[in-house]
Amino acid sequence: MTSVTVRGVWRDEVPEGNLDARLLDGFTGAIGQSRVEQAAGDVIAVTGLGDRERATAAGLRLSASAAARRIAAALPQHPEAAVSVALTVDAESFASTVDPDAALAAVADGLLAGGYRFRMTGARTFVSDAVPVASGELSGVPGWRRGSALGAAVNTARDLVNLPAAALTPADFARWAKESLEPHGVGVAVRDAEELVANGYGGIIAVGQGADNPPRLLELTVGDASPEYAFVGKGVTFDTGGLSLKSSDALMDMKSDMAGAAAVVAAFALLPALAPGRSFAAVVPLVENMPGPGATRPGDVVTLRDGSTLEILNTDFEGRIILADALARAAELHPRAIVDIASLTYASRHALGDEYAALVSNDDALAAEVVAAGDRSGDRAWRMPLQPELEYQIRSDLADYKNFPGVPHARVSTAALLLSRFVGDIPWAHLDITGPCYRHASDAFGAAGGTGYGVRLLAELVRGA
Template sequence: MDKPIRVTIVGVWQESLDSFPSDAWFVDGFGARIGETRVEAGTDGSILYVGLGSAMEPSLGAIRRAGMAAGRKLVESLPRVIRADSLVKPVVATSSFHTEQLPTPTVLSAVAEGLSYGGYRFRLLPDLEQSSLTPTYTVDDRVTGHDLTAWNTGLLVGSAVNTARSLVNMPPSLLTPEAFAQRMISLVTGSAIQVRVRDEDELTAEGFGGILAVGRGSHYAPKLLELRYGNGNPDLAMVGKGVTFDSGGLSLKQPDALMTMKSDMSGAAAVCAAFSILPTVAPDRSFVGIIPLVENMPGARAIRPGDVVELRSGHTIEILNTDFEGRVILADALTRAAEFFPRAILDMASLTYAATHALGDNLAALVTNDDAFSSLIEAAAAASGDGVWRMPLQPDLAFQIASDIADFSNFPGSRSARVSSAALLLSQFVPAGTQWGHVDMCGPSWRDHVSRWGTSGGTGYGVRLIIELAQRLGQPPAVP
């Protein structure tokens, strides 16, 4: 092939179908429904049409999904080991996505995010940069000013989402706690983000007993990654669960469950990827990121059911099930986050199967201690497309986190209300008066199968939610 094939990506509203003279639109049933695609030969390369649904009821979410579908259609037939830009040159006909009902800059940003997501491919090759597998999308010279800025911001956010996906998709033997920390350092080098990595000796000296206990069974020592941007007390402290592989420890998981346990650091991936672009998308704010990084393995030094651990907070916790490790490391991380005296704390974690059983694969469970903060998170979730559903914080479940020999237990005993009981335990490490939200993202953080919206594996869930929330902090609540 002498040069890449030009592919023009055109959005189609259902109301505009009649204006196209070709009957071919109807031969294969194409009706411009959201995410429907059709490829035709053009005078200069190919044309990829993607349905946008009805122009009478447009939404940014639908436009973003249409972009996902177009991106996925573009790359699904490409060889997985060849750089995308050597094969295709996608050019977006931005005017075709225009609607009078929505601001053009936000539309272009949504299109860019969607195309980045749908065009993502992951292949582990020693001589190939992962980012080169995703096409480079361009727009024509008529896109300028605020529209061009919004387009570029959409690409930046889409790239951050894909960064999180690649972290989740990495083989766990390559993405150890140390390797994860080093990747984050490389990601933010040259930016205004400050990074500190606490090693095992420092964690011991500083009393991070929960992180140390969970990481004891692994050959790879635990780390605590701390990120800082801005001055003064943080507007938001973010905590991300970073279990780079979760075998369950001595409470070993079933073989089928082990297959996707490299994804148990998806909360950490989301926090880190989002944090890396906060200086650009929320430059006037102050943020902290706390990411405990461990591998939960059944080694000779592994923590045992029945052991008691002293946490950073000074509390003790009885370990009855080593597969309930996430809440143990998050307890230390939340305590550390609170030491920065942030206005609010948000933790992101693939914590309980119960969240998936209750809400499926598309929604995360949200538990908060503050109605106003909950409303802010829910609004950010709705705008970003990273959906949440609020579930209750139930003080009456205190018996599920109680222990006869320690301050707390890490295992609820009962199968009921496990999302709420996990959140109740975490809430004990949040200072009174501090707004806090817990996002249990077990369901939407991973996809087992390819769909029209994107490939399988890590989804990058939470990156857009964090960015949207960071931008909304300090804004007055929307009027219903």
């Protein structure tokens, strides 16, 4: 077993003027830069930390990710190949003005993120791991333990997003959630299609009725009191667009349309230990959106959980349909606040790219909390307007609402405006994660595929409350 020491280097530690090996290699100490060196028989993965005076926990996490990614990318990719490398950490090299406990948490999290590897071994089987870390004495440090747990939860969300739809139907997802979360002390209730029909979840049924794999609804609980937060995660395990069929290119990544659900479920595994004695809830609709014989037709009208009616004009705008039912259910739980997380609109990615989620909220204080949690965690969000003056774009002539605005403008806002109608007066925040939830190609910080976006943000939101 080869031991590789991960060592951080600040920008001011790279000498200027002297053409040493690092400078010849273009290494300046910037975040995202990494290289492998050998000194006195030791293998060292050097990673840039950026400017010391501007250090943040999120930056340290990225730096650790870059080092681990450098090593992971060099290992054999065959799933049965033995990993003969273990990482150790020069913890002192990461020291800065960042709180030491938070710094260790960030490094532990980052090593797991950068070292993550995923490979399918069959139609429904896979191997997922991360480059091993020999933590030694660090394993007893609270920050290290917290960061390791967070990194593992993020990688769990990535596993779920990376699984092909044939390996993760709504029933598979629900079964996995129950088996994984109940040992952590999370209450898990699974509602099947028959229960959804009987209890008025017309939106979830409408989206799922074209598929051979029927929908499910997950309800998660931690604690016995009224929840501080009710989280809602969009779980479309595959989205063809239904009868409003997507293009062949657009279909390629549609296994990832349940990234919001993956983030909520993975984060819930952390909550009993992260926030003992506190109460939280989650509502997670799980569907396949398929163009089968029973599929909803454009123009159909359905009755939603709260009794309102919705005209479905475009079946590829399915996320807001299932979220309407889920948000209505979340509001019935009377939480202090509701946060939903969903890969909802291409418009959010067009506006903000792959690094920021679009945030829309009906409450300034909650929006500020979400933005701050995103900044601290590295799962960044940018607030966009709710725009009530666009009400005409969600109103139908035949029903209370319609799911398709009819114009290509302000689609982040119009989607959120429709969702806002199902939370009542409860403070609510909507995170559109279409950009940051999926990495279309590997980069300096991690492998291609699901990113686990949202797990860190939700965990930090709870920690900071």
